Amino acid sequence: MTRVLGIEGTAWCASAAVFDVTGDDVRIFSDAYQPDSGGIHPREAAEHMRSAIPAVVAEAVELVESKHGAPGGAIDAIAFSRGPGLGPCLRIAATAARALAGSLDLPLVGVNHMVAHLEIGRHRSGFDAPVCLNASGANAHVLGYHDGRYRVLGETMDTGIGNAIDKFTRHVGWTHPGGPKVERRAKDGEYVALPYVVKGMDFSFSGITSAAQDAIDDGTPVEDVCRGLQETTFAMLTEVSERALSLTGADELVLGGGVGQNGRLREMLETMCAERGASFYAPEPRFLRDNAGMIAVLGAKMYEAGDTITIDESRVRPDFRPDEVPVTWxxxxxxxxxxxxxxxxxxxxxxxxxxxxxxxxxxxxRRLSKAYRHPELDARLRRRRTRSEARLTSEARRVGVPTPVVFDVDPREGLLELQFVGDADLRDAISETRVRRVGEHLARCHGAGFVHGDPTPRNVRVRRGEAADDLVYLIDFGLGYHSDHVEDYAMDLHVFEGAVAGTADDPAACIGAFEDAYRAVGDERVLGRLREIETRGRYQ
Ligand SMILES: C[C@@H](O)[C@H](NC(=O)OP(=O)(O)OC[C@H]1O[C@@H](n2cnc3c(N)ncnc32)[C@H](O)[C@@H]1O)C(=O)O
Ligand SMILES: Nc1ncnc2c1ncn2[C@@H]1O[C@H](COP(=O)(O)OP(=O)(O)OP(=O)(O)O)[C@@H](O)[C@H]1O
Ligand SMILES: [Fe+2]
Known part of the structure; x- marks a missing residue:
C-alpha cells in the first residue's frame, strides 16, 4: 500500500499532491502564478514559487496527518519535478522536496515532468502501450515507447504549442494565459488559412504565429484568426500523432499537457483515432495542466520499482528530456x-x-479526406501532396534513386497509381547496408535540389535478394519540396534518424552507417547543420 507526496514547480504552477495507490486516490493542492501583464517572467515565477510551495506542501502534509497520523509513517516517498523547467523555480521546489524527505526520513524520487504528463494518461486509461501527444505550454512532442525508453518521435522545432498561442494573444493585448481565450473566440470565427508546417513527425509554429499576428495587423477579425490558428496548429498535432501511430503500429493514443484542455484539439484527436480504429484517452483537466498529481502518480510507480535518488543525486535538470529517462517502472x-x-x-x-x-x-x-481537419485545409493538403508525390517520385528516379514508376495521378481526388515495388518496408527489414542506401539516396535528392520531407523506415521499400540485387526504394514523397537550404536537407536526416531511433533495435549502428553513406555522396555541411538541429527543441 504505497502513498507518495508529489511536488511540482517547473514554472507557473506551485502544487503538491498525495497519491494513495490503494483506491487510486489523488488529492491535488495548487497555487497558480498569474502575470499582471505579458507572459511568464522567470523572476516573478520564482518569487511566486518561494511563497506558494511551502503553503501547498503544508496542505498536503495536513491532509495525510488528518487521515493517517504522523506523516513520517504514513508516506512512503517524496517525489518532485526535476525538469524540464525554469531553473530558479525548479530549485525552489527541489529544495522543499529535499527538506521534507530529510525531516521525515523518506526516500526521494526525481520525476521527469514531461514523462509525468504522458504517464498520467497511461495510468488513468489503463492503456498498455500508447503513443502520447504532449501539448503543453513550453513543449510539444509525440512520444512512443521502445526498448526501455520513451522516444521522441516528433517535436516542435521552435516553441511549444501553448507558448505559440500565448505569444499571439500578447500581440492582441490579452492577458496570460491566452489558450482559453483563443478557444472561446474561435467558436465565433471563420477559418482563415495560415502556413501549415509538418516535416515527417516534426513541426514548427513560429511562422504561423507571425502570420497570425500579421493577419491581425491587416485587419482580419480576431475571432477568424483564432479559428485559423486552432485549425492549423491542432491539425498539425493531430497529423503527427497519426503518423506516429502509423509508424509504430500502436492503436492507442493518450494526450497530456495544458493545451490538452482545449476541446477542439481533443475533438480532432478523437475523430482521427475513431477513423483509424484506435483508442483515444485524454485525462480530465486537473491532470492535463501542470499539477503535482501526475508527479505523485509517476513517483509511486518509480518508488515501487526502486527508482529513488539520494540528496546528492537530486540536482535539478532544466533541459531534462523525456528520452533521457530509463523507464524502470x-x-x-x-x-x-x-x-x-x-x-x-x-x-x-x-x-x-x-x-x-x-x-x-x-x-x-488514395489520400483520404480527414474529417478532423477543416474541409478547405483538407482539400489543399491532399491536392498539394498528391501533386508533389507524383512529381518528386519521378524526379528522384531521374537522378538515380530507385522509386516506383508513376502510372497515373489525379490530384483532385488524391489518387495515384504507382508501380508496386519491394517486398517489405524497411521498418520490418532494417539493416545497416539498407540504411546506407537510404543515406546515398537522400544525398542524391538533395544534390538535385529537393527534399523527401518524410523519410521514415515506412517510406522506404526493400527488395530482398543477394547482396548485389538488394534494392532500396524511396516512396511517399508527398511532403517533399524543392529547396536549396542546408537546413531543409538536414531536417530530412533528422526525421530519418528520429524514426530509426524510435523503432529500430540497434539504432546507433544504423545511424552511423546512414551518416557515413550520406557524407560519401552528399555535402558535409548538412551533417554539421544536423548536429545543430539536435540541440534545438529544448525547454527555453
Ligand atoms: C515544463 C513545464 O513548466 C511546462 N508547463 C506548461 O507549459 O504548463 P501547462 O499547464 O502544461 O500548459 C500551459 C499552457 O496551456 C495553455 N492552455 C490552457 N488552457 C488552454 C485551452 N483551453 N486551449 C489552449 N491552450 C490552453 C495555456 O495558454 C498555456 O500556454 C510544460 O509542461 O511544458
Ligand atoms: N509503390 C508501392 N509499392 C509497394 N508498396 C507500397 C507502395 N506504395 C505504398 N506501399 C505500401 O503502403 C504503405 C503506405 O504507403 P504510403 O507511405 O505511401 O502511405 P501514407 O499514408 O502516405 O503513409 P505515411 O504517411 O504513414 O508514411 C507503405 O508503407 C508500403 O508498405
Ligand atoms: Fe507541463
Missing part, C-alpha cells in the same frame, strides 16, 4: 509491434489507403 511487456509476416493486399498509412496488386505490379494510393 514498466515491465518490458513485448508490447513493441512485432514485424508483420506476409503483407496484406491493402495497407493503411497515416494519410492514405494503399491497395496492393502485387501480381498486376501496381499500388493504388
Amino acid at each position: 514498466r515491465a518490458d511487456d513485448g508490447s513493441d509491434r512485432a514485424p508483420t509476416g506476409t503483407e496484406p493486399a491493402q495497407t493503411r498509412g497515416a494519410e492514405a489507403i494503399v491497395d496492393l496488386d502485387r501480381d498486376g505490379g501496381s499500388a493504388y494510393k
Whole structure:
C-alpha cells in the first residue's frame, strides 16, 4: 500500500499532491502564478514559487496527518519535478522536496515532468502501450515507447504549442494565459488559412504565429484568426500523432499537457483515432495542466520499482528530456509491434489507403479526406501532396534513386497509381547496408535540389535478394519540396534518424552507417547543420 507526496514547480504552477495507490486516490493542492501583464517572467515565477510551495506542501502534509497520523509513517516517498523547467523555480521546489524527505526520513524520487504528463494518461486509461501527444505550454512532442525508453518521435522545432498561442494573444493585448481565450473566440470565427508546417513527425509554429499576428495587423477579425490558428496548429498535432501511430503500429493514443484542455484539439484527436480504429484517452483537466498529481502518480510507480535518488543525486535538470529517462517502472511487456509476416493486399498509412496488386505490379494510393481537419485545409493538403508525390517520385528516379514508376495521378481526388515495388518496408527489414542506401539516396535528392520531407523506415521499400540485387526504394514523397537550404536537407536526416531511433533495435549502428553513406555522396555541411538541429527543441 504505497502513498507518495508529489511536488511540482517547473514554472507557473506551485502544487503538491498525495497519491494513495490503494483506491487510486489523488488529492491535488495548487497555487497558480498569474502575470499582471505579458507572459511568464522567470523572476516573478520564482518569487511566486518561494511563497506558494511551502503553503501547498503544508496542505498536503495536513491532509495525510488528518487521515493517517504522523506523516513520517504514513508516506512512503517524496517525489518532485526535476525538469524540464525554469531553473530558479525548479530549485525552489527541489529544495522543499529535499527538506521534507530529510525531516521525515523518506526516500526521494526525481520525476521527469514531461514523462509525468504522458504517464498520467497511461495510468488513468489503463492503456498498455500508447503513443502520447504532449501539448503543453513550453513543449510539444509525440512520444512512443521502445526498448526501455520513451522516444521522441516528433517535436516542435521552435516553441511549444501553448507558448505559440500565448505569444499571439500578447500581440492582441490579452492577458496570460491566452489558450482559453483563443478557444472561446474561435467558436465565433471563420477559418482563415495560415502556413501549415509538418516535416515527417516534426513541426514548427513560429511562422504561423507571425502570420497570425500579421493577419491581425491587416485587419482580419480576431475571432477568424483564432479559428485559423486552432485549425492549423491542432491539425498539425493531430497529423503527427497519426503518423506516429502509423509508424509504430500502436492503436492507442493518450494526450497530456495544458493545451490538452482545449476541446477542439481533443475533438480532432478523437475523430482521427475513431477513423483509424484506435483508442483515444485524454485525462480530465486537473491532470492535463501542470499539477503535482501526475508527479505523485509517476513517483509511486518509480518508488515501487526502486527508482529513488539520494540528496546528492537530486540536482535539478532544466533541459531534462523525456528520452533521457530509463523507464524502470514498466515491465518490458513485448508490447513493441512485432514485424508483420506476409503483407496484406491493402495497407493503411497515416494519410492514405494503399491497395496492393502485387501480381498486376501496381499500388493504388488514395489520400483520404480527414474529417478532423477543416474541409478547405483538407482539400489543399491532399491536392498539394498528391501533386508533389507524383512529381518528386519521378524526379528522384531521374537522378538515380530507385522509386516506383508513376502510372497515373489525379490530384483532385488524391489518387495515384504507382508501380508496386519491394517486398517489405524497411521498418520490418532494417539493416545497416539498407540504411546506407537510404543515406546515398537522400544525398542524391538533395544534390538535385529537393527534399523527401518524410523519410521514415515506412517510406522506404526493400527488395530482398543477394547482396548485389538488394534494392532500396524511396516512396511517399508527398511532403517533399524543392529547396536549396542546408537546413531543409538536414531536417530530412533528422526525421530519418528520429524514426530509426524510435523503432529500430540497434539504432546507433544504423545511424552511423546512414551518416557515413550520406557524407560519401552528399555535402558535409548538412551533417554539421544536423548536429545543430539536435540541440534545438529544448525547454527555453
Ligand atoms: C515544463 C513545464 O513548466 C511546462 N508547463 C506548461 O507549459 O504548463 P501547462 O499547464 O502544461 O500548459 C500551459 C499552457 O496551456 C495553455 N492552455 C490552457 N488552457 C488552454 C485551452 N483551453 N486551449 C489552449 N491552450 C490552453 C495555456 O495558454 C498555456 O500556454 C510544460 O509542461 O511544458
Ligand atoms: N509503390 C508501392 N509499392 C509497394 N508498396 C507500397 C507502395 N506504395 C505504398 N506501399 C505500401 O503502403 C504503405 C503506405 O504507403 P504510403 O507511405 O505511401 O502511405 P501514407 O499514408 O502516405 O503513409 P505515411 O504517411 O504513414 O508514411 C507503405 O508503407 C508500403 O508498405
Ligand atoms: Fe507541463
